[in-house]
Amino acid sequence: MRTKSDHEMAETVSRRRSVMLIGLGALLLAGQPLYFANDGIPAAQLKTVAWLGWSLVLLAALAWAGGNFFGGSVRALVEDEIAVANRARACAAGFWAAMLVAIGLYGFSLFDNLKGRESIHLVVTAGIGIALLRFGLLERRALHDA
Amino acid sequence: MPEGLANVLREIRAERDLTQAALAELVGVSRKTINTVENGIFVPSTLVALRIARALGRPVEEIFRLDDPAG
Numbered sequence: 620m621r622t623k624s625d626h627e628m629a630e631t632v633s634r635r636r637s638v639m640l641i642g643l644g645a646l647l648l649a650g651q652p653l654y655f656a657n658d659g660i661p662a663a664q665l666k667t668v669a670w671l672g673w674s675l676v677l678l679a680a681l682a683w684a685g686g687n688f689f690g691g692s693v694r695a696l697v698e699d700e701i702a703v704a705n706r707a708r709a710c711a712a713g714f715w716a717a718m719l720v721a722i723g724l725y726g727f728s729l730f731d732n733l734k735g736r737e738s739i740h741l742v743v744t745a746g747i748g749i750a751l752l753r754f755g756l757l758e759r760r761a762l763h764d765a
Numbered sequence: 766m767p768e769g770l771a772n773v774l775r776e777i778r779a780e781r782d783l784t785q786a787a788l789a790e791l792v793g794v795s796r797k798t799i800n801t802v803e804n805g806i807f808v809p810s811t812l813v814a815l816r817i818a819r820a821l822g823r824p825v826e827e828i829f830r831l832d833d834p835a836g
Contacts (some may be wrong), residue, residue: 624788624790624791626786626796627786628780628796629795630786630795630796630797631797647778660785694793697795699794699795699798700794700798700807700809700810700813701795701797701798701801701806701807702796702797704807760806761797761800761801761806761807762797762800764785764800764801
């Protein structure tokens with residue numbers, strides 16, 4: 620049985636979500652050197668499948684995470700106007716990051732052979748990672764007491 | 766204030782001795798919404814502005830105004 624009111628629960632969920640989003644975004648971006656490291660392990664397929672699954676999970680977190688398990692009224696409070704606006708701004712930031720990386724890779728391809736899969740990996744990672752970070756930071760700012 | 770919207774929400778809330786959380790419950794929004802509106806981070810929808818005004822028993826134009834010389 621829950622002892623907190625819907626509003627208290629929404630506050631807690633919002634705070635946890637903002638920390639989680641920042642953590643996931645940072646983890647995704649910071650993990651790239653590891654992904655591209657040539658560790659000699661013939662695990663390219665495994666890495667690809669793992670990244671595919673991880674990306675889908677993070678994309679779902681970006682789109683839907685927020686009070687899903689606490690009922691409609693808590694979810695409505697967590698997903699309020701400011702959260703919707705923050706998510707839209709975060710997705711815009713992710714779009715710009717993805718576009719800049721894509722353009723950069725296109726230019727880089729003049730000097731080096733890029734694999735299609737790695738290029739897509741970088742574009743998608745930049746888009747999702749920056750969007751997660753931006754959403755988390757905007758939510759943190761919104762929750763912060765003046 | 767963004768987009769030229771000023772408000773005296775914090776002052777009216779203080780007059781009523783309400784916390785952000787208490788006002789949020791009265792309005793039916795999150796504390797985050799009250800906080801961002803008060804601090805000028807977020808311009809609320811007409812619906813939320815009207816709900817805030819109703820909860821405080823004030824006309825909406827007493828709480829929100831255009832932040833320009835003609836406002």
